[in-house]
Amino acid sequence: MKIGVVGCGALGSYYGACLWRTGHETHFLLRSDHAVVRAHGVAIETAAGDFVARPHAAQTPAEIGVCDLVLIGLKTTANHRFGELLPPLIGSQTLILTLQNGLGNETALARLFPAEQVLGGLCFVCLNRVAPGRIRHLGHGHVVLGEYLRPPLERTHALAAEFERAGVKCSVSDNLERAHWEKLVWNIPFNGLGVAGVAGWEAFVNGAGPSGLARTPCLPTDELLADARWASAVRGLMNEVLAVAAALGHAIPSDTADKMIERTRGMGAYRASTLVDFERGQPLELESLFLAPRDAARQAGVKTPLLDRLCAVLAGLDARRNLRG
């Protein structure tokens, strides 16, 4: 299988490297890391055993050409570049798999390419790009695959089998939309409040922007859960997201919030991706992780006061960052 990886940060590089290892012809589309990857490959540090992947390193999509599978690992803040980056890779048989965070990514792809070629993959993984061409796998790695707005096909299961062969735990969801909402139950509080924490609790409850930037550092999962006020906001947000999912017809087990909080306690001091983005001065994935879910909540007629406040605080922080950047 010929695989193209677009968006070779931690996520795209990690899964691309795993698939490369099982013998697929794998091409990475690279910008800043191109010279390093071309010369030295992609180093994956993982408890299961470090390895170096040697994918083809391309600087333009035209060098890669039409693929059987395109993995998209771009930050969703770069989705406006789909039309520029993807067309040379996509033929009439190409599967287009977005591994990106949140809502709207499959829809954006289905505007540019036939909807029936679009799949989504939800990644439950802790990764970090520690240097150019060097990715550290901190834990987990499970992928949930699904088809865009339809039940899984034979090809979905075949693709899951390829991931499994590459050492990646992979399951198939019968409803990708529901799977997205289930993941948002975790992502919205831990990605959102972790960043909102820099503004301080008072700013969050008052819905006001922070008076100064970064008065406190971002709050990793353990600090959010250790503070009774933040922990109750985590729980409140989870309940809001579950209520929206229910209104949209997605049955998510009622003990999901409890189980997630319990599992997260076991993760220690984990810094969700949005915290890493924020601390690096990169734009937040506001649209896919927060604003699109809030639009859906409104359309469904579900009140989400905590999510509203979170969106306001994050938008304020993101705008300040952009002004400074």
Place this chain on the structure above:
Amino acid sequence: MKIGVVGCGALGSYYGACLWRTGHETHFLLRSDHAVVRAHGVAIETAAGDFVARPHAAQTPAEIGVCDLVLIGLKTTANHRFGELLPPLIGSQTLILTLQNGLGNETALARLFPAEQVLGGLCFVCLNRVAPGRIRHLGHGHVVLGEYLRPPLERTHALAAEFERAGVKCSVSDNLERAHWEKLVWNIPFNGLGVAGVAGWEAFVNGAGPSGLARTPCLPTDELLADARWASAVRGLMNEVLAVAAALGHAIPSDTADKMIERTRGMGAYRASTLVDFERGQPLELESLFLAPRDAARQAGVKTPLLDRLCAVLAGLDARRNLRG
């Protein structure tokens, strides 16, 4: 009432001028027409009697300041400018009324400002900007007002009364979303096929892009209805849009398509706004009129083969235009 009008093309200028006439303090935010409007006002040519409106002519939103009502008449292709153009006009009591075409405009506003300040107005009107500061009213003018994702309030009715006082027929919808879908039943075929017609019937049925640009002119409403093939595509698209609306829970009377086609025959050779945009080399309102409705169709699980084809042809024509422009 202090009124700010943002997007002073034919639509914003016309309704802004009508409201100015009843004595409201009215400000137009202008770019290219600023000098003309400042010197000579806005000339409205209408069968009911020509008049010249003398709104305040501003070049920046800061000159206008906070308004009681903001009318938005921008092309939806300029919605990315909301965040730059609107904040100086919006206070905590400001009503924000988008008069724009299609889906997603209220949602975009509700991302930037409190959702409860957002209203939508659907304009059933034939207008033309014939020269800078000169608007020709060709017919109709009815506005349907509604609240964003909630039933009408007392203020909605009060605002409708202001429009009526300004000589504009204005009704209040109990469900703005349904009203949008009802309008799309007309807009999608007549705005869409009118432009797709330049590619020729063969290109439309084959789903292929046209081999050359503008082989035939755009097709106004009478030409679409006079050709049995296009007329059947008009009807087919109407049925698709009605099916999506029904799947979304919007009850639209079953004779809507018949009535609209009948009424449209009575309009003669009307050139819907998208045709005018296309012929002027301006970008098409693809997002709000075609792509967002198609996304909604997919989410609702309704097959829309004609709309899919229309989106592909229009996107192709729009992209060529942009390349040439």
